[in-house]
Amino acid sequence: MSKAAVTIYDVAKKAGVGIGTVSRVLNQSQRLAPETRARVLQVISDLNYQPHAFAQGLARKKTFAIAAIVPFFTGYFYVELLKGIQHAVSKHKYDLVLYSVDDLKKTGTYIRRALQERRVDGVLLISLKIPEKYSEQFQGRKLPLVLVDASHPSHDSITVNNKDGAYRAVHHLLERGHRSIAIVNGHLESIPAQERFAGYQKALQEAGVEPVKDLMLSSDELEGEAAILNDGFNKEAGYLAMQLLLKRKCTRPTAVFMASDIQAMGAIKAIREAGLSMPDDIAMVGFDDIELAEYLGLSTVRQPMFKMGEQAVERLLCLLNDPDAERRHFRIETELVIRESSGQIRTLES
Amino acid sequence: MSKAAVTIYDVAKKAGVGIGTVSRVLNQSQRLAPETRARVLQVISDLNYQPHAFAQGLARKKTFAIAAIVPFFTGYFYVELLKGIQHAVSKHKYDLVLYSVDDLKKTGTYIRRALQERRVDGVLLISLKIPEKYSEQFQGRKLPLVLVDASHPSHDSITVNNKDGAYRAVHHLLERGHRSIAIVNGHLESIPAQERFAGYQKALQEAGVEPVKDLMLSSDELEGEAAILNDGFNKEAGYLAMQLLLKRKCTRPTAVFMASDIQAMGAIKAIREAGLSMPDDIAMVGFDDIELAEYLGLSTVRQPMFKMGEQAVERLLCLLNDPDAERRHFRIETELVIRESSGQIRTLES
DNA sequence: ATGAAAGCGCTAACAC
């Protein structure tokens, strides 16, 4: 109940040893008389002493904390990821400092802080593009960095195979007999959006289906406040895009690939409001496999997000021990989950 | 691009001043020759210098970080809360250290760490019960603590008015003409679950409706792995509970109050599987207003979670500046959101 | 107004 925190000096004095010795028992040093160690340990326990993280950090030049810089979590994707991260971090007895970026313009500020404040030993940068300027600084300072859901040649990264995932989604729709397949994408500035678009195109091309410009929508073309937010992967954007699609009376698609489940939610609402039904009037495949997808009977492309988070941390911790390790780029494969929204096999009618 | 990080000494030397002076410009000290300040500022900028958080922390005995101890986030509630927390923390240029408790038995470990490592200036303890032992330590050390979604006489707290929320939900159902109203609750060990139960009882009693034991379920009575997890507020638990309820042929309720929306999701699934419809066969009101609720047309009790998070941080920061401030217990009111699941007004038939 | 010096609580190199 003492007011002032107990320090290593208090322990040393009470145990009748020097502070060096106390420090040694703290750091599991080998060269110690078992008897001395026991005595010190006893005092530590009596005094309820615990080392001061900042003092240790300063002396050791090691913080035992890592930072995760996340775009202000829009939803399930980041939550699952964070769970995985937290799980791994905690397992290794590290602390997690969370920087969440509310305004993408300010990404640099957060990176700069994580980089220069030396509050953490390493950084996880999630779904965010790293400016070249900072990329160099990370290398210069040898501060380990792992990119998650993004990549850069100079840094380790863990990404989902977005292109292949999208390819599988659209391929599945083609197999079901659809030929007029739309895509509703997030902002095209976002890398995942670009990759998913590429997968969409590849599948169509392979099947010899001519891409139709009117069937390719992305959030940046939309009007409406909410749709513009962040990366354009949101409910509102999906809703608006689907409304647009449904207006195209003559060229209305029979199926649509939604670049995210959350957009799919909005789209489904628009379909219902239009008095149409899914999958009969329009089939759908999403991306993410958020918790809700199963509930909605939405076919989708599942990303193993928790695992990604864990893996990112594991990799980062490797880098901490060996900062000169070679760069590695992990690519995690997706899984197509087929539910009701993809409908039955369609006989051709064209 | 220099290997070693730039320190206050580098700045001092290059600016031709003492380190004290550099420190002063860093700390906005008043007594400084404007010209000196400008010169130092210039050098700081040239060298891209930024103070070392740990060194500052050690010297100032202040970390500019707070911790949030969260039960391994089960869902939307914690995400929204965290968003609010992050928003406020970031606004005040503090850092957020996240401790997420995967195993409730280990709560003490995390509290202990936050308490004794002195890595943070204050702690937010969320939805977790604080052991008396630690409660005293927080007071002894004068480490500010704010309880969120939990309370304790010796500490500041922010809670939702669970009892009133539940009361309003059930009252609403009564107004719609229901007399046989069930409750599906989380684990009764959880304080919110207890409070919601109290609200349920109060509403029934006020309406002169006799409580029926068979209509009062909570997750702890359920069998099944998933249902037991954490606080019992989960989809699986809702599903199982509703199945049980639907089995009671003769006493099947006409309405049910679900203590959380996520349980409601599971319950709705069970209802559909039983070939019944909501709200005709069974009306429902949930609790939380998760994103999905609107989508499901689920009437529910909305908790302002983001706001709670913000407010908790604001209060904690107040406490940092004035550790001897009087304890305050904030109680946030809920809002009843009426959607389709509550059905139309029912004519009595009994 | 500003330089010098004493800590903050710990680690690690150096003595014995």
Next chain:
DNA sequence: GTGTTAGCGCTTTCAT
């Protein structure tokens, strides 16, 4: 094996 001491990078008196 263990005590002593010099930092780690900063803030903050205390002089001047």
